[in-house]
Amino acid sequence: xxxQWLHAKRAIVNLKKGQVVQKLVKEITVAAKLGGGDLESxxxxxxxxxxxxxxxxxxxxxxxxxxxxxxxGTDAAALEHVVYEGYAPHKVPxxxxxxxxxxxxxxxxxxxLFKNGxxxxxxxxxxxxxxHVGLVExxxxxxxxxxxxxxxxxxANEVEPLxxxxxxxxxxxxxxxxxxxxxxxxxxxxxxxxxxGWTVTTAELGYVAKIFPxxxxxxxxxxxxxxxxxxxxxxxxxxxxxVK
Numbered sequence: 107x108x109x110q111w112l113h114a115k116r117a118i119v120n121l122k123k124g125q126v127v128q129k130l131v132k133e134i135t136v137a138a139k140l141g142g143g144d145l146e147s148x149x150x151x152x153x154x155x156x157x158x159x160x161x162x163x164x165x166x167x168x169x170x171x172x173x174x175x176x177x178x179g180t181d182a183a184a185l186e187h188v189v190y191e192g193y194a195p196h197k198v199p200x201x202x203x204x205x206x207x208x209x210x211x212x213x214x215x216x217x218x219l220f221k222n223g224x225x226x227x228x229x230x231x232x233x234x235x236x237x238h239v240g241l242v243e244x245x246x247x248x249x250x251x252x253x254x255x256x257x258x259x260x261x262a263n264e265v266e267p268l269x270x271x272x273x274x275x276x277x278x279x280x281x282x283x284x285x286x287x288x289x290x291x292x293x294x295x296x297x298x299x300x301x302x303g304w305t306v307t308t309a310e311l312g313y314v315a316k317i318f319p320x321x322x323x324x325x326x327x328x329x330x331x332x333x334x335x336x337x338x339x340x341x342x343x344x345x346x347x348x349v350k
Contacts, residue, residue, distance in 0.1 A: 125338070126161060127158075127161060127163055128340065130154065130157055130158045130161055130163055131158065131163065131167060131168075131171045132171075132205065132340075132343070133154045133157075133343065134151065134154045134155060134158060134168060134171035134172060134175065135171045135172070135174045135175040135185070136175065136185065136205050136343060137150040137151035137153075137154045137175065138151055138171070138172045138173075138174075138175025138176050139175035139176070139185060140175075141293075142176065143172045143173070143175065143176040143178070147293070148293070149242070149292055149293040149296035149297065149306065149309035150292070150309050150310050151172070152296070152306065152309070153296070153306050153307055153308055153309045153310075155168055155172075156305075156306075156307070157275070157307065184207050185205045185206065185207055186205070186206055186207070186209050187203070187204070187205055188203075188204045188205075188206065188209060188212065188213070189201060189202070189203055189204070189229075190202040190204065190216055190220075190226060191226075191227045191228075191229065191230070191231045191232045191233055192220055192224055192225050192226040192227045192231070192232070193224055193225040193227065193232070194223070194224045194329045194332045194333060194347060195223050195224060195325070195328045195329050195332055196319060196321060196325045196328070196329060197319055198319050198321070198329050198347055198348050198349060199232045199235045199236070199315060199317075199347070199348045200224065200232075200333070200336075200345065200346065200347045200348070201232070201233065201236060201313050201345075201346040201347075202216065202336055202342055202344070202345050202346075203342070203343045203344040203345075203346075204216065204339075204341045204342055204343065205341060205343050206341040212341045215339065215341075216336075216339070216342075219335055219336055219339065222332075222335070223328070223331075223332040223335075224332055233313075235315060235316055235317060235348065236313035236314060236315055236316060236346065236348075237313070237314045237316060238289065238311065238312075238313055239263075239286050239287065239288070239289060239311070239312065239313075239314055240286065240287035240288060240289050240290075240291055240292035240295070240309075240310075240311055240312075241284065241285070241286060241287070241292075241308060241309075241310055241311070241312040241314075242262070242284070242285040242287060242292060242295050242296050242299065242306060242308065242309045243268060243273060243275070243276075243282070243283070243284050243285075243306070243307050243308035243309075244282070244283060244285065244296075244299050244304040244305060244306045244307060245268075245275075245276045245277060245280040245281060245282040245283075245304065245305050245307065246280060246281045246282075246303055246304050246305070247280055247303070248280075248281060248303075249279055249280060249281050250281065251281040251303075251304075253265050253267065253281060253283035253285075256283070256285075256299060256302060256304060257283075257285055259298065259302065260285065260294075260295045260298040260299050260302070261287070261291055261294060261295050261298065262285035262286060262287050262291075262295050263286050263287055263288065264285070264286040265283050265284065265285050265286070266283065266284050266286075267282065267283060267284075268282035268283050268284045269282055270282070273307070275307040275308070276307070285299070286314065289311055292309050292310065292311065293309070295309075296309040310344075312344065312346060313346040314346075315346070315347070315348035315349075316348075317348060318348050318349065318350050319348060321349070326349070329347070329349060330349075333345055333347055333349075
């Protein structure tokens with residue numbers, strides 16, 4: 107579901123530290139632009155800042171990224187959110203979210219990436235194959251923590267286990283879970299989980315595939331290479347694919 111292909115891919119191909127930091131800093135800017143600069147009222151920003159701290163991003167860099175997103179810095183962000191829909195190799199549906207300060211440049215580069223292995227569709231071409239929902243990923247130090255009870259108390263609609271192998275933000279000895287919420291309930295669910303001892307690593311709107319094409323190992327590897335190329339693009343913030 108969603109970005110699980112990326113979690114599996116990380117076991118083989120890790121992004122360089124500089125690329126990771128760049129992505130984290132941009133995520134902070136985007137989160138601040140979309141939801142404001144207050145960590146306590148912006149769950150996505152809170153999660154992004156915690157990830158950045160874990161990656162040793164300095165406080166000054168974090169603050170500048172927040173200021174850029176909220177328009178309070180000298181280089182206020184003029185970012186445009188663009189969603190591309192298409193198919194990876196072997197007709198795997200994919201949605202790509204881009205945040206860019208130059209739409210024409212990004213559009214051309216994304217088209218090139220799709221020409222190298224996928225098919226770029228028109229707006230609305232495959233979004234019906236996904237549910238647009240709120241996603242909160244979190245872990246608890248108690249390996250036996252009851253995720254279903256946490257989901258009910260937190261107001262989530264669904265919950266599923268999440269392991270370290272699926273998401274390397276989840277410590278191996280912790281209980282991990284992905285909570286699906288209404289799009290308007292992401293912050294509320296993330297806040298309740300944190301108050302109940304859960305560490306939130308992701309809080310955002312996302313796309314969950316409804317169907318998953320059958321892929322053998324060779325096809326899965328080909329799809330993974332294509333999706334990784336999309337993920338590596340500087341302007342790509344999220345890649346959602348119908349890969350289990």
